[in-house]
Amino acid sequence: MHQLYTAVFEPGFFGSAQVRTAATIGGIVAIVSAITGVFTVIRGQSFAGHALGDVSAAGGSGALLIGLSPVAGFVGLGIIGAGVMDLIGVRRLRGRDLATGVVLGAAIGLSALFLYLTSTTGATTGATQQVLFGSIFTTTSGTIPAVTILGAIALAALAVLGRPLLLATVNPDIAAARGVRVRLVAAGYMVALAVSVGLSSLAIGAILSTALLIGPAATALRLTKSVARALGLACVLGVLATWLGVLLAYDSYYWGSSHLGLPVSFFIVAVIFAAYLVSGLAVSRRAGIRAEPVPAVPAAGQDNVAA
Amino acid sequence: MTEQARDGGMPTAEILRVDGVSMSLSGRQILDEVSFAIRAGEFTGLIGPNGAGKTTLLRVILGLQRPSRGQVTVLGQPRSPRRQPVGYVPQKVLLDPDMPMRARDLVALGIDGSRYGLRLPSRQRDQAVREMLHAVDAERFAGARVGNLSGGEQQRVLIAQALISRPRLLLLDEPLANLDLRSGQEIISLLARIAREQQIAVLLSAHEMNPLLPVMDRVVYLAGGRAASGPAGEVVTTEVLSQLYGHHVEVLHVHGRVLVVAGPGGADDTALPATDALRAR
Amino acid sequence: MFSGFMMNAWTTATIVAVVAGAVGYFVVLRGSAFPAHAIPKGAFAGAAGASLLGISTLLGLAVFAVLGALGIGALGRRSRQDVATALALVMMLALGAAFLSRTTEYEPEIYSLLFGEILGVSTSEILPTAGLGIACIAAVAAIYRPLLLSSIAPEIAEAKGIRTHRIGMYFLLVVALATAMTVPVVGALLIFSLMIGPPAAARSLTSRPLLAMILSVLIALATVWAAIALSYQYNWPVGFFVGALSAVSYGIGRGWAAWRRNRTVAGPEVTTALDGA
Secondary structure (H helix, E strand, O other): OHHHHHHHOOOOOOOOHHHHHHHHHHHHHHHHHHHHHHHHHHOOOHHHHHHHHHHHHHHHHHHHHHOOOHHHHHHHHHHHHHHHHHHHOOOEHHHHHHHHHHHHHHHHHHHHHHHHHHHHHOOOOOHHHHHHHOOOOOOOHHHHHHHHHHHHHHHHHHHHHHHHHHHHHHOHHHHHHOOOOHHHHHHHHHHHHHHHHHHHHHHHOHHHHHHHHHHHHHHHHHHOOOHHHHHHHHHHHHHHHHHHHHHHHHHHOOOOOOOOOOOHHHHHHHHHHHHHHHHHHHHHHHHOOOOOOOOOOOOHHHOOEOO | OOOOEEEOOEEEOEEEEEEEEEEEEOOEEEEEEEEEEEEOOOEEEEEOOOOOOHHHHHHHHHOOOOOOEEEEEEOOEEOOOOOOOOEEEOOOOOOOOOOOOEHHHHHHHHHHOOOOOOOOOOHHHHHHHHHHHHHOOOHHHOOOEHHHOOHHHHHHHHHHHHHOOOOOEEEEEOOOOOOOHHHHHHHHHHHHHHHHHHOOEEEEEEOOOHHHOOOOOEEEEEEOOEEEEEOHHHHOOHHHHHHHHOOOEEEEEEOOEEEEEEOOOOOOOOOOOOOOOOOOO | OOOHHHHHHHHHHHHHHHHHHHHHHHHHHOOOHHHHHHHHHHHHHHHHHHHHHOOOHHHHHHHHHHHHHHHHHHHOOOOOHHHHHHHHHHHHHHHHHHHHOOOOOOHHHHHHHHHOOHHHOOHHHHHHHHHHHHHHHHHHHHOHHHHHHHHHOHHHHHHOOOOHHHHHHHHHHHHHHHHHHHHHHHOOOOHHHHHHHHHHHHHHHOOOHHHHHHHHHHHHHHHHHHHHHHHHHHOOOHHHHHHHHHHHHHHHHHHHHHHHHHHHOOOOOOOOHHHOO
16 A cells, blocks of 8 residues: 555655645646636637737746846737737637637747847847746745735636626627626737736746636536536646646656656646536537538537627 | 506506607618507517517517617606516526526526515515516426526516516517427417406517417517507508518418418518418519 | 848748738637747747757757647647647746756857847748748648638537547747747747737737738838838837737727727727726
């Protein structure tokens, strides 16, 4: 029994401060991302959710350049980017993704510029890597307060906007007829998304930011018919995936003779991906394989109109 | 200012007044000085051929579009969605099959979908939802995802979500378009009953008038951008419709049904509304 | 600006722009902006892996680009396309992070793979790039009509016997191919700017498919050429100018379309629920 325990939890796991920090920050970010992610998947804005990660990274590079706090850079440019996306985005899904893409392209261009200027003026090596990938193990416990506060802000915004947002997502005209300020609510959601993605990119890196935003939410939405239950389930899945990933990454240093040691992000993403695939199997077994596959491209005349 | 009208001794309030509404888009005149009024409890059919501007008129009434000229007054006040919420059942609601919303959830959003903040558990609300689902005969699929429902089932759910907020005015855009005859008739009698019982003003657009004839209190006939309103017997006549269309049309009464056919010299031979299986060719 | 090694840059840029403009037209038409971003980005992870194993970076790039396209297509059969794209992308990036963690000296190559090193293209690379470019154009030309129909009206296409899912998958593979040939030049992160901004602008100017595609290529050419010239002049990275100019061309396209729409409206502008009325 003891052998099994040490096989699963390699020595020093629970005692490591690094692990505790990673688990705490990862847990908080997982919850914020999961809740934001449920709304994101429902609204079909996964691209915006991912793009804002790169936009935030550009903000991070910019902040590095002028010596500002990275948090300000990440969240600041993220909100600006989200605002622009919302402003120029059109009602139809396809037009909205185009707007996202254009803003993303411009932001990446900025990233290129900032990183270039950083490398010529400063002595920061590995800046590209750092900004793009980040690592949950390198974040310090000092960022926990900032992460918590920003996360709380994002969640508060979503709690306030939740119902009108859902109604507007189902059908913006019905919502408008009921007096919902559709434009305002949509913009509010984008800001919440920007804050959530900004903080997750900063804390745990761009890859995990997208993975924790979309994966648990998409899995939960497949498994349940109620939005409320999906929110809870996504949180659970996100936190479990994060902790499992941290555990596996820690253990991986002890595997084999060559000290494998793969990064945490890899393990967390792998767990999330696997969970999603398994949920697909469960769904199809329950309902029988769908008669026709989900249309790859919605018909031009009947685009999903989304606010 | 609400006008009072005597109806069997009981005054009925004027709910909706459309006054000289005109609308042009891309150089085309879609609506031309459309005027009419609807009273509480009245079931009004907005009839017109496809492309006549019915959806545009409904959107103007809803406040989703501003007319080039004219005014819409609801309950005596200029139309504004935030002041007087209106029940609305849109035409094409292609609900995503993956949308995790059950029928009962959508109906619940009909109650508080416009309120900010977290939703607290409420027995009253759950009760209201159950009753409304029962009223529209949607109980058996209340727990199913809205995206998986058939056209008729979705229609009932949408009507439920519109009615549950107890609006004074209910607008439906071509609700019968994708329904089979029997479902359509069920929906119509349901709406008519609710309109009477709860004194709601119902405005329902359609391009086929005959299913509505038994229950319609009045007709607003829209053709060529112009509208004529009044009891069906007065409006759906050869003289009135010919004037609206701008060319000669014949109104025929065949086996208790109304047929509108393009007369000789008519600009086009396309089927006009209020025709059934028999089409004028 | 037009001497020696710069001619390589101009030539390669031209090839890239033609491919990006042509393929990009369909990217915009099909609303595949996310896959157009995800496939190059995931391919980048493959380049990292190849470098680790000592294999040609281009091969790693191509393999992961194809894997990405297949992954998105496969997952997309039973989920929404954007969710499928996001998950396929993060999985590939995670693999990339795993590869990267095994090597330590990689920094300069990352930057150029991500943002492009067009000014460093050697003469020997031009011919293969041109060859791949021709292959891309040929691939699009081969399925032009079914692709067009299934992008605009999938149900009609299905009714005609076109397997829209196969065509969709095929198109993703074309994007993968375009990625593999253009990433070494313009960088993984920016090829997609060229596939979005110029074609979107072209579509705002005209709705005739062939004309829009030609315009898309022309605007892409203008964008890349201007970007190279500006980069040469001010020493700032080409990628920055590509991103900025693509956004500008998109903006001009939108502005033009709005101006034309306003001119023909007789009455005041139509407002919708989204205008905060």
